[in-house]
Amino acid sequence: MTNRPGNSPLTPTRRAAGVLAGLALGVALLAGCSSEGASTDCGINACTVTFERGVDANASILGVEAKLVGVQGDQVTIEVAGEQLTLTTGQQAAEVGGFAVTLDSVTDQQVKVQVSANAEG
Numbered sequence: 186m187t188n189r190p191g192n193s194p195l196t197p198t199r200r201a202a203g204v205l206a207g208l209a210l211g212v213a214l215l216a217g218c219s220s221e222g223a224s225t226d227c228g229i230n231a232c233t234v235t236f237e238r239g240v241d242a243n244a245s246i247l248g249v250e251a252k253l254v255g256v257q258g259d260q261v262t263i264e265v266a267g268e269q270l271t272l273t274t275g276q277q278a279a280e281v282g283g284f285a286v287t288l289d290s291v292t293d294q295q296v297k298v299q300v301s302a303n304a305e306g
Contacts, residue, residue: 220244223253231301236263238295246300249282253296261288261296272298 222242226233236242236253243252254262254269262271266282278285280303289297 220246223251231299233289234298234300236296236298238293247284247302249284251298251300256291256296259291261291261298263296263298265300 220234220243222240223234223236223244225235225244225246227246230247232244232246234244234246234251236244238253238256243250245251249266250264252264254264256262260271260273262269263286264270265284265286268281270279270281270286272279272286272288274288274291276288278287278299278301280286283303285301285303287299289299291297
């Protein structure tokens with residue numbers, strides 16, 4: 186049997202270190218998501234934010250702040266990464282601060298927005 190460098194199996198210590206690093210990354214991603222007057226459902230590079238209407242609603246997602254500024258009919262003004270944009274349901278994604286933002290729905294009670302990291306950003 187020939188012992189070749191680079192082909193050795195992972196030692197238990199290395200395997201445990203890899204698992205712990207993965208868990209730490211997952212916890213960091215979850216901990217980076219907070220909100221007030223809103224709920225969030227986040228993946229690795231996208232979040233759905235459901236803002237409650239009639240309150241000062243905001244969420245910290247994907248390393249940026251998203252805030253509901255106003256609603257008028259089917260138009261919603263939000264602020265993402267310090268920039269305001271006005272969206273309507275069914276509109277193509279708007280680009281802002283390296284993110285693609287779309288308006289999913291508007292009701293009397295809530296506004297649902299999708300924010301995803303721009304693959305080209």
